Amino acid sequence: MAAPFDAEAIEKHGWRQGAVLGPELLCAARERAPQGLLVRDEDWLIITSHDCDIANARLDKEPVVEVLRAEVNGRKAPDRQQAWGRNPRLIQLDIEHGGGSLVLCAKVHERWMLPRELLCAEAPARILDDKTRRLVAEWLVKRYIRAAFPTAFDARWRARLRDWTDLLGKHSRSIQGVYLRLNTLSELEPTAPYIVDLIVAVPVELKSQAGWAAMREQIERELEAFWEQFAPGIECQDVDVLATDEVTLAAIEHYQRFDTDWVSFAEDSPTTPVSADMRG
Secondary structure (H helix, E strand, O other), X not given: OOOOOOHHHHHHHOOOOOEEOOHHHHHHHHHXXXXXXXXXXXXXXXXXXXHHHHOOOOOOXXXXXXXXXXXXXXXXXXXXXXXXOOOOXXXXXXXXXXXXXXXXXXXXXXXXXXXHHHHHXXXXXXXXXXXXXXXXXXXXXXXXHOOOOOHHHHHHHHHHHHHHHHHHHHOOOOOOEXXXXXXXXXXXOOOOOEEEEEEEEEOHHHHHOOOHHHHHHHHHHHHHHHHHOOOOOEEEEEEEEEEHHHOOOXXXXXXXXXXXXXXXXXXXXXXXXXXXXXXX
């Protein structure tokens, strides 16, 4: 017999994106896991569906929720190569738990659906903090919307990828987003240059702080210097550092989000909003 559906019970229990299944629901989810996927009692099964879908009053409109398996891997700290959403297939999360901390590891393919009415039976075991929940949501989303640039363009600068991420890491308390525009997305011959324009978004609060002009000039100068080293294969035409109240949809319409926004998760700062973009 199917479990009864009560949307009010789901809301009362506090189910939302980032909620973790308790023991009984873990058993129910394990029975529905993809063939060959081992789900252990100590695993964290995290709800990744949107809050609005989880709480929808109509079961026929939203019959299932998605769960993501994360395992405790025993590390003291996340592997930097798999932290902050840097790796599109694996992610490691630093979690505060039981007065201490633990590291969870999740794989993007270890997701499956669970009948939503099962959430009526009990409350979550725990809920991820807002910052971690947002990180997981954006990591999943970026798998489908991350920017794709010409292979020829990537080949001209990727050897310096670590220098680029270090540079953004240096300014991670100031940089909220980086947007890049190329003169073409075609594969160019080695003698033809790619022309780069960058918009760097920073929190609007910085405009009122002492030293804003000097900070803006420093970021522009250092980012320009980074890209100028790849001439003549890449020509840096412009770097604009703009406060978020100056960045309009029209301004970035022809730009692509440069997939380095994982850097801003590395510090607790105004650049890391606690409110996820995915929430309704």
